[in-house]
Amino acid sequence: MSDSEIAKPIIRKYDYSINSDIKREILKQNNTNEEHELITRFPTVYIVIDKIRGNKKKFGQFKAYVGETNNIVRRTEEHLNSESEDRTDWTELNNSKDAKIIVIAHKEFNKSLTLDIENQLMKYLLSDDAIGELNNRRSNDQDLYFTRDHFKDIFQNIWEELSKKNKDMFPSVDDITNSAIFKASPFHKLTDEQLDARDEIIDKIKDIREGRSTDNLIIIKGSAGTGKTVLLSSLFAELNKPDNQEAYILVNHDEQVKVYENIASKIGIKAKMGDSIANKPTMFLNKHLVDEVSQGNQSKVDISLVDEAHLLFTQGYMAYKGKNQLNDIRNVSDVVVAVLDPMQVLKNNGYLEKSYYDELLNYAKDNNNLIELSDQNRMIASKETIQWIEDIVTRDEINKIPNDDKYDLRVFDDVNDMYDEVKKHNDNVESLTKGLSRLVATYDWKFNANKKDLITLEDGTKVEDWWRVKIGDDFNLPWNYQLGVADKYKGLSWAEQPQTIDEVGSTFTIQGFDLNYCGVIIGPSVKFRDGKIVYDGSKSCDKKVTNKRTLENGEKEDVSSELIRNQLNVLLKRGVHGLFIYAVDDELRKELLRQSK
Known part of the structure; x- marks a missing residue:
């Protein structure tokens, strides 16, 4: 038929x-x-x-x-x-x-x-x-x-x-399917790999809560786009069914907190203590206190689901006064299910030596509590295309761009041409959810969320201006969150707000989200020299990347190259249907263009 x-x-x-x-x-x-x-x-x-x-x-x-x-x-x-x-x-x-x-x-x-x-x-x-x-x-x-x-x-x-x-x-279908809630929905049809993982995790949670397993940490490991977030969202809904145990979901980005709060509100998931069942780790730990739980003054929560556990603080920072958020969450929870991908650590306050992750993963594996996902679910692309990106971020190599009928991968010689192409794939009808195609960039231009930029006019007058991504004389767009947003869009994630087509996003606004088409501006912190990609921390404007990290032995080390690599990894894997690339560094751009012919 x-x-x-x-x-x-x-x-x-x-x-x-x-x-x-x-x-x-x-x-x-x-x-x-x-x-x-x-x-x-x-x-x-x-x-x-x-x-x-x-x-x-x-x-x-x-x-x-x-x-x-x-x-x-x-x-x-x-x-x-x-x-x-x-x-x-x-x-x-x-x-x-x-x-x-x-x-x-x-x-x-x-x-x-x-x-x-x-x-x-x-x-x-x-x-x-x-x-x-x-x-x-x-x-x-x-x-x-x-x-x-x-x-x-x-x-x-x-x-x-x-x-x-x-x-x-x-x-319309477009209004629905482009929304951030749709992409994180617990009602997505899971792949066989995800279904097996979910069933296995539910069984492991039961074993832990009934005393048949001594370790309370279950780790889900997988690279960007392998469906970790969809799996966690499915667990969130499944474990919070009526007359079942209570499962918090902890995420590191304000954007994702909004999404899960909205999901929880719609399907009636609430926390027994009255706090938000979807929260940021620091806010969660300020409500569920390690000392109070250890002294018996507070009960442990049943289950904590932690998305992007590699972004948890591993030292005191801002409102968090502890030493290791993952350990603290484990101390106040019967069971912790944590998503982990060391290649998505983006800040030095979350950076840990490889030995820490190896120990954590090996310990989970020894306790039969390690779940690994390998199938790429975000990018509708061939294995060759996915491998081309992996070669960049894991091997510092730029190979011949493969022909791919399913995925639109293009390199641009002009950033404005790339911006025009992104706008072509973005529905201009002003709606809450249409047109998730956006520009993003490495953090190589100044930005301060707490104040405006000061620029000097020709007559010497200083005036306030947006923080901008500027390339040459012709490209000049504000960073994310600079343009005004209408009240009806304030509850939405950055990419869902219609005015953000005229902004440039960053890892802070886009990590964990899907875009239909993603235009990536690779800034001057990523270069091509002597046949290899190199990372230059001196060109980054992200202090959480460029400040040295104090290691376990007390020595301070510059880990900016690894963190910039990780940021690039996140940006290059946002596009579901297409990835457009423009590189500021001349040699990098020339090599990318050469390999695209």
């Missing part, structure tokens, strides 16, 4: 309340005999929708429950009768005067397909700004079944029909 021959979905909306009669509602509508049979006697997927009341923060938003059933009449009656006695969320829905139930039927629906459709609807609605609360957090992604090949087209048809009926509640 061709895609054009796939039948259209049947979508009907009915009143939903304890005073409604679903049988009568269905009969009142002018359905054909086939439509009536598909709705009432075959598997269907349904969405119960109602306005959110009594929550000022979510004023104007909706609550949604997604489900699937083999008998929509019986299942609706079960919701309206039995479940209303036990669950306050259903009591509110059932007594609402405005609630509706949207029933979706299709002639190809079977049990497996409806479960996959249900899961995909959960993923989409979680990323939908109109939805403030989303119930039924189970993950139902299916393996192989007979109509699996048609799943994508059938779901797309369903969403398009829903959008035609109510675009405000069901926005």
